[in-house]
Amino acid sequence: MREIDVKQITETVKNMCIDANYELSEDMKKALLDARDKEESELGKKILCQLQENLEIAASDRIPICQDTGMAVFFFKVGQDVHFVGGSLQDAINEGVKLGYTEGYLRKSVVGDPLIRKNTGDNTPAVVHYEIVPGDKVQITCAPKGFGSENMSRVFMLKPADGEEGVKNAIIQAVKDAGPNACPPMTVGVGIGGTFEKCAEMSKEALTRPVGQHSELEHIRAMEEELLTRINKLGIGPAGLGGRITALAVNINTYPTHIAGLPVAVNICCHVNRHVTITL
Numbered sequence: 001m002r003e004i005d006v007k008q009i010t011e012t013v014k015n016m017c018i019d020a021n022y023e024l025s026e027d028m029k030k031a032l033l034d035a036r037d038k039e040e041s042e043l044g045k046k047i048l049c050q051l052q053e054n055l056e057i058a059a060s061d062r063i064p065i066c067q068d069t070g071m072a073v074f075f076f077k078v079g080q081d082v083h084f085v086g087g088s089l090q091d092a093i094n095e096g097v098k099l100g101y102t103e104g105y106l107r108k109s110v111v112g113d114p115l116i117r118k119n120t121g122d123n124t125p126a127v128v129h130y131e132i133v134p135g136d137k138v139q140i141t142c143a144p145k146g147f148g149s150e151n152m153s154r155v156f157m158l159k160p161a162d163g164e165e166g167v168k169n170a171i172i173q174a175v176k177d178a179g180p181n182a183c184p185p186m187t188v189g190v191g192i193g194g195t196f197e198k199c200a201e202m203s204k205e206a207l208t209r210p211v212g213q214h215s216e217l218e219h220i221r222a223m224e225e226e227l228l229t230r231i232n233k234l235g236i237g238p239a240g241l242g243g244r245i246t247a248l249a250v251n252i253n254t255y256p257t258h259i260a261g262l263p264v265a266v267n268i269c270c271h272v273n274r275h276v277t278i279t280l
């Protein structure tokens, strides 16, 4: 059994919150550069150049890429041979978020009660998805999520008879409805199968898959490619002001489901698709 002190988790989470908000991952940087080169609309190109400049300033001056520094979302893949010592893991994660958002001067965007709506003042609590995996490592992905795009995300409880066409239409409809509100160019995370909550979680995790890395399933890969082409023909474009590049990627995760259902979740992320992964 490998012991990990939760203090290490706090420190790691703190740094990940700051890093994710100051600089995009290499895959996202490359995707945005490629988008700038491919965009045919003059205004769209100009916007992509401005986004590029914004990214460069954020990285060099160590300031947030966007004023909406998101709700702190984490995926923890915990090896079953790991024993956390020194306190509660969940408390350690929240302490790291608190320190990261305070020391990194990141906007505190979380309200403690969804109806009373008083800001918690330190961006806690985080939303943490845990998975127990074989081994003695801990893989942590930090993906702060802005709510301009989060608000445009959807879950569709389709019928099996809706089939593949029904799934594609639902995804396209979600992107059309999101339009400029999701701060395009977007990454479209999709979960197909499982249950109501499983497909939503899969769609969120799909956003953390590097842009350009496709599903290993041949039919899903084909669907990702087809949907990206169709979405980029919608004409929404960068910032929703028209153009070819509406989305950078469509990432689909799947899971077995019930004979009577076909759940589909679409989690849309804006051009600030933040995700950092480390392994302890």
Ligand code: SF4
Binding pocket: 066, 067, 068, 069, 070, 145, 146, 147, 148, 149, 150, 182, 183, 270, 271, 272
């Ligand atoms: S949706 Fe994204 S780009 Fe838009 S305001 Fe929020 S974090 Fe910023």
